[in-house]
Amino acid sequence: MSVWDELTGQSEAIAVFRDAAGDVGGAMTHSWLITGPPGSGRSNLAYAFASALLCRDGGCGHCRDCRQVAARTHPDLAVLSTDRVIISIEEVRTLVASSQFSPSVSRYRVMVIEDADRMVERTSNVLLKALEEPPERTVWILCAPSEADLLPTIRSRVRSVRLRVPSTDDVAALLERRDGVTPETAVRAAREAQSHIGMAHRLATNAEARARRDETLSVALGIQSVPQAVMAAARLMELAKDDALAITAERDTEERESTLRSLGVEPGQAVPAGLRSQVKQLEDDQKRRATRSLRDGIDRILVDLLSLYRDVLLQQLDARLEPINAAIQSQIDALAGRTEPADTLAVMDSIADARRRIAQNVAPALALEAMLITVALPGTAPRKALP
Incomplete structure (x- = not known):
């Protein structure tokens, strides 16, 4: 091969x-x-x-x-x-x-x-x-x-x-061939990852990652009021932190152990004063990596929410396109039935705004709260003027 x-x-x-x-x-x-x-x-x-x-x-x-x-x-x-x-x-x-x-x-x-x-x-x-x-x-x-x-x-x-975005079938075939997962798991992971190869691999092989994604959508679907929106924002932050920790914790431990071995420090032994600066540099690098991982985790949550409301909009417009979140089609149908397409578009705009704000260093919790309040109060999001 x-x-x-x-x-x-x-x-x-x-x-x-x-x-x-x-x-x-x-x-x-x-x-x-x-x-x-x-x-x-x-x-x-x-x-x-x-x-x-x-x-x-x-x-x-x-x-x-x-x-x-x-x-x-x-x-x-x-x-x-x-x-x-x-x-x-x-x-x-x-x-x-x-x-x-x-x-x-x-x-x-x-x-x-x-x-x-x-x-x-x-x-x-x-x-x-x-x-x-x-x-x-x-x-x-x-x-x-x-x-x-x-x-x-x-x-x-x-x-x-x-490069182009690979098709769902291409990614699913890769997951089956490389990771040995079932065809059903491969197709669902490829679809929910929106053909993102790395994320599809993670969803196909990591049950905790799948559970966190399912809870993300469940949290959004359960919002009915502003207090619930605020609580949901806090829960999404917790999920993002859990996801970031799952990605970085094992690697951080291995890096620290490897660094200490290369410096001649035995397990459990105190780090000599002359070597502490090197260990401190590693810790600083790991903190910066954790910041990046958390930001990426929050963005993944927003992308997943965007896929949810994309499916809702397709249902409202009776578009004959394949849903991303087919596993919760009944909940998507229910949400599509009690809201209007204009409300769904407003939520999608709010999600896009949250992604931009977080990229510009707005506090993620505040950006998530503002976005989810739009979910709680359909029809209240300000409409943007056409360019």
Whole structure:
């Protein structure tokens, strides 16, 4: 099985990168930008391309080079990803410096930045200099949701490949093949994740994640008054925190244990004063990651709520489209029957506003309360003027 077999729904993009890796028709270039919506498989495609460049057989998937790329330990692969809100300028400077090295065992030296959209302008300018004059055998692969997330000067120096949202059937087939779940579980997870590959995997394999999503929708459907809306906002915050903790807790523990072992500190032993700064740096990084994880968890809740009211609107308009939340169709029918399409659109607008406000650092609890009050009081949300 080659590295390309782990991808789904991106046949056009795969063809571009396979040609480039084989240098078919001069398709190879020194810098690439992979764009696409969250969950479309940007980073998966980036590492498949990296394997194809570093493997003697074009990404066979089982040789030492491919295994090292999968483990992110290949000597000619450098990776920059972040669990924080932004990528720091020092991280990019370090990566740029390492990009000047010649390949040690393969044809190329490959530099991957998974979250290129999380660089501020000053940091992006550091990367720009590396893209302008790269070493002959260095290849940059950047990943971002869209070209607009990067500076125009960077966009002009990369070849952009855009991914599409994979179909529900494609994602379900991947879950069955890779994770061994039943067809029913795979289809439901793919549908409820809205073809987000990573979230579909989590819903298909994690019962707690499924339970949290079910409760999110149940909380919203039970709102009948403003006090209930306020209480619901608090409960959604708790669910987001639980979800963030589930994602980060195990990793944090493993990182701390690994760091202490590398510093020669035995389990249960006090950290010597001379080593405390390194442990403190790790703890600070983990706190920043927890902040990012919580923000992502809140956004997932809002996306799930948006899917709920999308289904309600489709029912109200008698649209013949497949529902996302088919498992609670009876509750969707009941809500659609007692509200008007204009009210549903107002709620959907309020959810979109909450996502924007939270991204702009408005307190998440306040943004959720304001959004859920619209749910409690249909018809009271202010209408926006048409542009």
